[in-house]
Structure formats: structure tokens, C-alpha cells
Amino acid sequence: MSTGVAFAEHWSGPYTRQTHAMDVSGGCEDAAIYQSSGSGIYHLIFHCGCDYQTLWSTDGYNWKRTTKPQPFCNVTFSDGSSLPLSTRQRPKWVVAKNGSLTHLFTGAAGAGIHMGQTFTLAQQLL
Helix, strand or coil: CCCEEEECCCCCCCCEEEEEECCCCCCCEEEEEEECCCCCCEEEEEEECCEEEEEEECCCCCCEECCCCEECCEEECCCCCEEEEEEEEEEEEEECCCCCEEEEEEEEEECCCCCCCCEEEEEECC
16 A cells, blocks of 8 residues: 545646655555645644654655654543544544644544444544
């Protein structure tokens, strides 16, 4: 599996696929992207199984890794309790009216729970 970039003059297309793939681990998918209103830098997050991967770009074409894949399937809540997850995927940024990130939404399933019984996890970003 590889991830790349395509551009279009309008959101409805047609799109032109660029020639290089992003430097992301295999198995990473469901990219969520936003552009910082202050700096204009693009930020992207993938889920890679039970890890996440972040990248950044100044032009939306050339992407650089922020870190290597990081685990995010073991969640600790504000009351100190925790929940091991069997899956956490489809990350989506929540952006405030002022352009700042406030939360990350992901689809999740607790360990041992049937895959058909998933929920949306809202994680506040500090």
C-alpha cells in the first residue's frame, strides 16, 4: 500500500496524480488533513493499525514526517480509568472557527468487542 498526492483546479476534478508517494509506513490509511490558519502549514494524520502517523508540508506536495508511528489504542480518560482498544481508525480533525485544532475524532472498538459495535472517540487536543 502507498499513499500519494493528487491536485485539481476544483474539488470536483479532474485530478492529476503526482509521481511520488509519501514516506509513510505500510498499512497507514484514512488521512485527515488541515491547514493552519496562522502559519499556512498543512498537517496530516493517518491511522496505521493501532498507531498513528503525522506529517507536515508547506506546499501540500512535499511531506515530512513529524515522528515515527506512535501507539494510540490504549486510551486513558480524565478520571484515570483506561480502555484498551482493538482498533482506532478514520481520524478527523475538529477545527474551531479561529482555525485552531480542538479535538481528534476517531472510530474505535474496545478490545474484545465485536467489530460491529464501534463508537466515536472524541479526544481533546492540548
